[in-house]
Every structure is written in structure tokens, then in C-alpha cells.
Amino acid sequence: MKYHVWTIGCQMNVADSRRLGSELEKLGYQHTDQVREADVVVLNTCVVRQSAEDRATGFLWSLKPLKQRRPEAVIGLMGCMVGVKGNGHLQSAFPHVDVFLPPSDPGPLVEYLLDLEAHRLDQSELERRYRAQDGELVLPLRERGSLVSAHVPVLYGCDHVCTYCIIPYRRGRERSRSVGEIVAEVQSLADQGVKEVTLLGQIVDRYGYDVPDGPRMPDLLRQVHQVEGIERIRFLTSHPNYFDDRLIDAVAGLPKVCEHIEVPVQAGHDEVLARMKRRYTTDDYRRLIHHIRQHIPGASIATDVIVGFPGETDTHFEGTLALLDELKMDVCHVAMYSPRPGTASAKMADDVPPEEKKRRLQAVNELQERILADINRQLLGQHVEVLVEEKHKGRWKGRTRTNKLVFFEETGGDLDRRGKRVNVEITWAGPWSMLGQLGT
Ligand code: SF4
Secondary structure (H helix, E strand, C coil): CEEEEEECCCHHHHHHHHHHHHHHHHCCCEECCCHHHCCEEEEEECCCCHHHHHHHHHHHHHCHHHHHHCCCCEEEEEECCCCCCCCHHHHHHCCCCCEEECCCCCHHHHHHHHHHHHCCCCHHHHHHHCCCCCCCCCCCHHHCCCCCEEEEEEEECCCCCCCCCCHHHHHCCCEECCHHHHHHHHHHHHHCCCCEEEEEECCHHHCCCCCCCCCCHHHHHHHHHCCCCCCEEEEECCCHHHCCHHHHHHHHHCCCECCEEECCCECCCHHHHHHHCCCCCHHHHHHHHHHHHHHCCCCEEEEEEEECCCCCCHHHHHHHHHHHHHHCCCEEEEEECCCCCCCHHHHCCCCCCHHHHHHHHHHHHHHHHHHHHHHHHCCCCCEEEEEEEEEECCEEEEEECCCCEEEEECCCCCCCCCCCEEEEEEEEECCCCEEEEECC
């Protein structure tokens, strides 16, 4: 019995698909890359952009002939297309889908398959196969012992309502996982060879806010820091309003926590930020970045920007370019605004023409490329710590603590460097990656 999981979207979806694979393997299924030979096919979907939704819908329709040919094959639809509020409309639109799974919840598929199997196996065999233990994550077989870096969801959902964002409507209210469950999952990953974990939440620095007097992100980082075998810890995505001094102290003071922070600004003009309902000003953001840099030496900071939001004038956009030029971020993920039905901004006039959105996107990318080339050039001749992830086209590939991509060649011998932290001297630096040689 084989399964295939198709995933699109954010790291949260990648983590959800891994957990789904783990649950299916507990049931005795094996992974296959080939959709046509799978007995269970699951699409883990994203609706943050229309293009992602279109791709998922296209793939879903392509499975109809498979279902007609093999009616016993099970097709599951998971993630943000399904959402947390019922799926009647999807059932009638896609009658060839057997099971609908909300984001981060493999439960409905597991129950469906257990029901199917109940006809074939006795209860004790089912229980033997499916023994879920709180927090434990048994990696899918193909990743066990080889996965170096894994994502661990710590907070589901989002309580904010940024006007452009569909996520709160699809992933629901904030729900923090317990510290015990998270630590158990991280420990089980470490036992299977994982060296680095990235703790995930839509607003990860709001971890624990939904639990009165509960532990917060700095407390969670301290607990995860104690897990033996884990050598690096990251977390994303942060919101500027919750990145407080306790969190800064935790990042600065815990050696395993990497000095790499993802804290999106989204726009560089206060009028646009207000219409986005981001609840901070450009000055607030500016102060935060300076504060982080002051207290976390060498911090690399990533941001997100949306260009062409409704009502964004040339002047507003110039503000975004000026802010990026001033702050010199290490990464800037830029996206063109596209309205998502059901969000508040979908009711605003989408008045920036597509060509202008493209021009703005390109302008941000060009500026950012120049900034990054300058930042990375400063690393030439320096020694950096690289956690090696895999071999890629004959070179080892890994990341610095600041999340920069480094390639290096192994000269003499053929040691397995995967999962090792090595010292690399940077010999070439481009905006998106660097080359180096093993140092001593
Ligand atoms: S903080 Fe805003 S952009 Fe991020 S998930 Fe929540 S609503 Fe969406």
C-alpha cells in the first residue's frame, strides 16, 4: 500500500505534510513519488495567492481519471483550501475527493483509513500499527537518519486580521501547542538525526498568548534549548509588535538559538500600513530593527514586502524603497498584491495596474540584490560555521547561523559531512549564495 503527498505553500504546510506521511507510515503505507501507483493521494493546499490555488485545483482535476480507473484509491484534500469551517462547497465541486482535512490535522484521513482497514484487520493489529504517542513524530522512512533540519509547528492559526490575508479565515484562531508536546516532538526528531529545528507560527512571537499566564516564546526557546542532540534553533514568522525585550534576551543569550529573525514590514509607508491593519508605523519598525541589531550582534533580519496594495501611490512605494535602502535587510521576500476573496482588502479598489505592480516588484528585487551583494561581500575571507544539509551537484550545501546558503567542495577523502557543523572560509560571495573551502 502506497501514499503520495503533494504540497504547495508555506513551511507550515511542509511540516503538516511530513506529519501526515508519518501517520500514514504508522498505518503501514509506504511513500511513492509516482501518483499513478499510490493507493492514497493527498493534496496539501495553499490559498494565499491565486496562483497557488489554481495549481492545486488543476492537480485535483487531473486526479479524476485516476479515481475513475481505480475507485478504491483514496483522494484527500488538505490545508487552506479546506479551512476550518466546513467544506460542503468543496464536496459538491470535487465529488472524486474522499476525505477533507483541515490544515495541520491528519485525523480525518487516519480515521477514514482505519475504518477501511477495520474490515480487513482485527482490532489488536490495528492498535499495534497505530500507536500515537503525545508529541512524538516518527519521520517518514525516506527522511529518517538523513533529515538535518525540520520545521516544528508551535502555534496554529492567527488572531490578527491584516486586511489582505486569508489565513485567519482558513487556519482559525490561535492555538498554542503545549511546551511538553513540542519538546517531545523536538526530542524525537533529535533521536532520528535532526540537528536543527525551526519553530513555526503565523505570529510565532505570540506563542502562549492564548493561554492565560502560560509560557511565552522565550520560555519555549529555553525548554527546546535543553533538548540533547539539537544544535540549532530558529523560529518564524515574528510580528514587530510582539518582538519584545524578553525575546531579544533569549535569542542573544541562548547559544543554540540562531541570530536570524524573520519579521515582515509589508510596506514602507504609514498610510499603507494602516490600510493593511498591521498595527505599527514605519518608525516603530525602524526602532525595532535598530534595537535588535544593538542587542543581538551580527543578527540577520529578513522581511516581507507586498507591492501594489490598493491605494499604494508612487510616493507610498518610494517610502518602501527608502526604508529598505535605509535598513539594509538580509532578505526581502517581495510579492505583488493580489486580492483574496473574503478578505477586507478584496473590497478595496485594486487600483495599481499589473504592469506597475511588476515594475515595483522588480525595483525592490534590484535594490535588494545590490544590498545583499554588499552585505555578503563583507564575508569574503571570513570563517563561518556551516551546518551541512546535503550534497548538491558534487558540492556540500549548508547554511550559516544567519541562514545564508554556502557551498563547499571536499578535497581529499570522502567524508560524510551531512548533519555536521563545519568551519568554512568564504572565497566567493554572491547575493543569493556563497562558495567556500573547509577551514581548520
Ligand atoms: S499576522 Fe496578518 S499576515 Fe500574518 S497570518 Fe495573521 S493576518 Fe495573515
